[in-house]
Amino acid sequence: MHRHLLLILLFASLTGALPALGQEISVRALAMTAGEMPEFVLRTKGDDPLSPIVWSTRQPSERIVALRDGDLPLYRNTTDEDGKSTLEVAEKVKIPRGAKEIILLGWTDGGKTRFRAIEDDFVGAKFNAWLLINFSKKPIALKVGDGSLPVKVESGESKIYRIKVPAGKGATAIAQAQIRGEVKTFYSTYLPVQDGRRTMMLFA
Secondary structure, eight states, X not given: OHHHHHHHHHHHHHHHXXXXXTEEEEEEEXXXXXXXXXXXXXXXXXXXXXXXXXXXXXXXXXXEEEEEBSBEXXXXXXXXXXXXXXXXXXXXXXXOTTOXXXXXXXXXXXXXXXXXXXXXXXXXOOTTEEEEEEXXXXXXXXXXXXXXXXXXXXXXXXXXXXXXXXXXXXXXXXEEEEETTEEEEEEXXXXXXXXXXXXXXXXX
């Protein structure tokens, strides 16, 4: 009796840890290199079950509500020796825990295509919720406008920076990092702050 109970509880704990099938996630894509990216598609619901990923180089692409199974599978069409076309999983991208909306970053590195998913509250975000992504090897300090507190973004980290700048105004953005043992300003510019639009800053 006790043995059967133990097996049932163990099975329940294992099945509870498995990812749910058919979860939806909002995906926007951004290419970090100017070179041509491989063609991938995402599985979606509705009449058209496949949507190609459009790799924008200027700003994140239009969003696709894709299906995921724990990770985000990227599919591509392959042709066998008989000329038959089949769909296969080419890559699986790890999704940040609990994320419902992501920016899918893609780039080429030594002939290999790499991917990273960054969580982003795109649909609910307001103009003052800037997305900061630090791909550099150094921590970065950033301050936008006189009223905003400075924010530190560690190497490999992404975070939302809520600036205190009124919509319709502009603000000075200053970024600093430790370079050769000294804290130096490596980026300084004046950026617009517009209602209905938000800024994403990517350091690499």
